[in-house]
Amino acid sequence: MKSSEQFAIEWNRSKRAINDLCNKGKIPGAIKEGRKWLIPDDAVRPVDKRVSSGKYAKKKAANNKSLPIGISDYVRAQADYYYVDKTLLIKEFLDQKPLVSLFTRPRRFGKTLNMDMLRVFFEISEEDTSKYFENKAIWRCGEEYRRQQGQYPVVFLTFKDVKFDSWKATLDKIKDLLQEEFGRHQEIADSDRLAEYEKTYFAKIINGEASEVDLTVSLAKLSQMLTKHYGKAPIIIIDEYDTPIQEGYSKDFYDEIIGFMRNFFSEAFKDNKNLTYGFLTGILRIAQESIFSGLNNLTVNSVMDEKYDQFFGFTASEVRDMLEYYGALDKEAELKDWYDGYLFGSTEIYNPWSVINYISKGCIPQAYWVNTGKNEILEDVLKVATDDITERLYSLLQGERVIAQIDQNVVYRSLSEDPANIYSLLLVAGYLKTPKKELQADGSYLCEVSIPNREIAAVYKSEILSHLLQIGAITRTTANKIAESLYANDYKKLQKAIAEYMDKSISFYDAGAEGFYHGLVLGLIALMDNQYKIKSNRESGDGRYDISLFPREGRYPGIIMELKWKKDLSADELSGLADEALIQIDEKRYDAEMKEDGIQDILKFGIAFSGKKVSVKTK
Structure with a gap:
């Protein structure tokens, strides 16, 4: 069971709207414990009037064949279901x-x-x-x-x-x-x-x-x-x-x-x-x-080869035919955004499991493929991820491309021997695509890799947060508090939210060096990537800032964070260290990149850590 707050994030709705649906009995299996609603993990987002009254619902009533969700029997699939x-x-x-x-x-x-x-x-x-x-x-x-x-x-x-x-x-x-x-x-x-x-x-x-x-x-x-x-x-x-x-x-x-x-x-x-x-x-x-x-x-x-490239997954023309059959051609752009993006050989491929679930459930976009079971491969990958790899995973989440060596002979055991094999494993497992590739003399490929679509971006966000934050209800709530405090430029609320997370979720012995806190803060603000492009350790002005949030829309301010860490500081010393971080933002002109992009409304935060203690200063 998950809380209504968690489903509010996943379904991109307000918590109040989710609670209202629970009160009206529109989410089967939802139960109320005290003042909170708990919802089954596999709950399906209720169909709104816009979707349920659309062309798809009308066409489906005209005795069209059902889609073969979970059907792997060929005789049955081709006889009783829509068969590609x-x-x-x-x-x-x-x-x-x-x-x-x-x-x-x-x-x-x-x-x-x-x-x-x-x-x-x-x-x-x-x-x-x-x-x-x-x-x-x-x-x-x-x-x-x-x-x-x-x-x-x-x-x-x-x-x-x-x-x-x-x-x-x-x-x-x-x-x-x-x-x-x-x-x-x-x-x-x-x-x-x-x-x-x-x-x-x-x-x-x-x-x-x-x-x-x-x-x-x-x-x-x-x-x-x-x-x-x-x-x-x-x-x-x-x-x-x-x-x-x-x-x-x-x-x-x-x-x-x-x-x-x-x-x-x-x-x-x-x-x-x-x-x-x-x-x-x-x-x-x-x-x-x-x-x-x-x-x-x-x-x-393999996924890199041209032969048989169109026979696993759906091609664009096959998806279009399916949408036309079910009277849902107006959903083509949305479906493409969510479930297209794979490249097998040189053919663009849609995720078939997600496509048939999307259409069969009223054209509601959700992460259908990633909810079919635990993502053991991504879990194994994150266990051995270095700081550099973690940062690159964040870059991928921002829609950027990463250069990676792809070895098709990668095996599970090789992850512990060389964490860079992560990208090869993620590619063959369906978590990456290769927009550009060059075959090397040793048979490997030098590739630009990126996240295929919105569905996979959703699982990256969820799994990376789980890995970095050991996430539970408290950390989701804390992440939301951090997002709210950044929007409001409320440094006291920000300091309280970070301190709350550190106190309840992190052992004192986990707190080590600045890199640890850097990853912690990146994780806590990852939920904001719909509003911001999150960048870290980039050159700007006269140095390299720690974390910058570039707004995707003009109504949001830019945000720059500089992090500092020292052992065994008193409260006054910690406050002074936060002041130093804030001064460094101005002295090093970390806002130069944002100003070049035309961003004038910029919030600056100096954040200092010592063990579980944190101090935040802003201007």
Whole structure:
């Protein structure tokens, strides 16, 4: 549950308006404790009259298909829901014919649905599954593609839900998935083409009696048995292969999962003569742990590559068609602002999960993608962020571009070895885009990176605040007090708000040097980035100011802050240090940059810290 103050910030409404909606019963699940309203974390912003009476609401009543929120079953998605036709992925693949393909894309960009589409297309079935493709783009490509349909045994595993706290639980889940997949191929259990020892192994998997060693060779064994039974080598599809690896990194069983996966994949894809094609999807290309060691037949298709760039996520034309279908073309600019901005290869891509949620929920812009679960990757990144990286993350929040080296072979463990790998991880995970890139001799890219859209900016703000402030209700309230005091030039209120936060949220031993306080103040004012461009440690006049807030609109004043820190100061000494900081702003002409931008109304704050004590002076 969250407070009404927190939802007021997230929904860009006043606290009074949120409380009024709660009083009127328009926010399901909201409860009142004392004088405060508490609202469920997954509450959806109520549709206002402007939206609910618009074209979308009228069109939706005309028996349009629903949008496939959370549907990864291809047969069901294309039959019962609005389906964006991605079947030309099949043509692209059959034209290229790579033996083993790895597709790396952010989560919820259609990987599982596309892999299930491949399964239905290629898999031998008693049912005539061609009917699921006869009205799709692939069927219009000619007989050479149509005759591939329904011709191969297929092994399909998705690891997207393998998220457990221990190696034992993870292995048990993998055992269950293999048991279920072997069960899908029950027809080979009594095949007269299989030897008795193969049938014994098959029964061991089916009965849940397999050891860890048995499981590591299971894909290779199953492919061998399917080849014997059908006289044709199978296609193996592994969806979200790196989900359990990410869990292993976060939950301290990384070595165990890496060791298992190395053998598991090597047996299936390396020198396996019982393989027609292999497909894998994931977020990362994990090469440095040698999971794909020696797999020289692996073709990697990442967010940086041109091939297959339009098949994961929605293109601009696909989004426009969808908006037209639902009578919401007037929302195109808003939807673009919130959910566009990704670049896969050279193609501009929209986040599909967010687009379908946005349209299905009355065209209300929210951070749908980032609310699908914990953002473990961003949490891991922030744990190892240096001061320089933290400052660059703030620059990104201001809409600026940052120069970064992007290594596509980045792995989770490499974060602790070199925090600069943060940008590579954020890119492949969907938190950055590359407006400009240059391939280097060593295979890495030198890139300009930036935040893709407003949705991702929202999660940066939330996660960075959580990281820097260990945020809770008190810190949200404090951040709002700081914003109010800056607007009002009320230095006493500002001093009280900072002191309140420091007293209730920070251990004395956390307070160390000026850099610590610099990050603290940046975090506390981060909520103001809709009104201000926040800059820090920039040259202006005759020196480098600490923090400056450049107004986005003329009605707001410019704000300059100079921070000072010393140990063990008395109250008078602390006050004098704040005066020194204030004098330095004028002596060093830190307001020169603002004046060049035509900003004349400028507030100046000298802020001094000593342990948990703070003194603020202004002019």
